[in-house]
């Protein structure tokens with residue numbers, strides 16, 4: 334059967350998505366971005382992946398977040414995205430903001446991992462081929478490499494921009510004390526860091542507590558939150574057990590050990606607060622992050638169009654009363 338040609342929704346920029354400026358840059362990103370870490374690999378169903386990607390773009394999600402090793406298998410999420418790029422998204426390339434990263438294990442041998450110039454440059458070349466792209470919009474150093482001089486990693490990012498293979502660069506999961514030096518290096522070389530990407534959710538508060546959010550702002554960078562739903566914990570997914578098709582049951586990054594009685598108690602209590610706000614737990618968890626304007630965007634994952642659509646409802650109410658915030662902190666204490 335010949336597939337119909339994808340044609341994006343005409344109202345994609347008027348249907349409710351809002352865009353926020355990334356730090357002191359020219360770039361605005363959708364408040365909700367879509368990540369392809371899980372659900373887009375060669376173990377997943379291509380048709381489902383396509384439906385999620387199309388729905389996202391139809392609803393104003395212009396930012397898609399990838400990395401060299403997303404899958405499984407490694408590289409296969411980029412291949413999936415590359416297929417969709419070729420078959421459907423190519424006419425809209427200039428409406429899309431696409432990221433990739435290097436720095437975690439990708440291929441065998443001494444150059445397939447970490448922060449060397451060799452790894453970053455080779456990995457990005459591979460990623461561009463897999464994604465059928467000439468350039469990415471942002472390329473990240475996926476994690477700090479304590480064994481490689483920071484200057485080597487940062488200079489590779491600078492040179493990648495000079496080569497035209499990425500328009501902007503970003504840092505992911507860098508400790509606060511190293512991030513400060515990285516921001517300075519990049520700024521001094523006229524390639525300011527666009528985004529700091531960090532794990533942040535109701536359950537993971539390090540970016541606030543370790544000063545990462547404030548530091549990004551002070552350095553003119555945006556902050557983009559990953560795993561904002563704590564990989565599914567902050568949704569109704571596990572409130573009544575472990576569904577067969579869930580990340581935990583499928584052997585994803587989230588493990589069943591995370592579901593302690595204490596955690597379940599917290600999730601049920603948060604779910605009750607969300608209910609009083611007229612939101613699902615997932616909606617409230619996303620809204621809670623977006624209440625802070627130093628968060629540029631939240632990168633969600635979704636295994637179905639329904640999850641994506643549910644999560645987009647978070648944008649209807651990102652305001653919290655003092656009382657609601659107190660109640661949430663009380664639960665998380």
Ligand SMILES: NC(=O)c1ccc[n+]([C@@H]2O[C@H](COP(=O)([O-])OP(=O)(O)OC[C@H]3O[C@@H](n4cnc5c(N)ncnc54)[C@H](OP(=O)(O)O)[C@@H]3O)[C@@H](O)[C@H]2O)c1
Nearest residue numbers: 368369370559560561562563564565568579580633634636
């Ligand atoms: N920089 C880094 O090191 C790093 C690390 C991790 C992630 N990331 C980025 O962040 C993105 C998001 O990470 P994540 O997938 O962990 O994000 P997440 O949004 O915290 O979790 C996504 C998972 O939650 C469940 N879910 C989502 N919406 C739901 C809903 N409405 N109802 C019920 N369940 C729902 C789904 O799990 P099921 O599959 O069980 O349905 C989904 O796969 C990644 O794709 C990646 O781009 C970056």
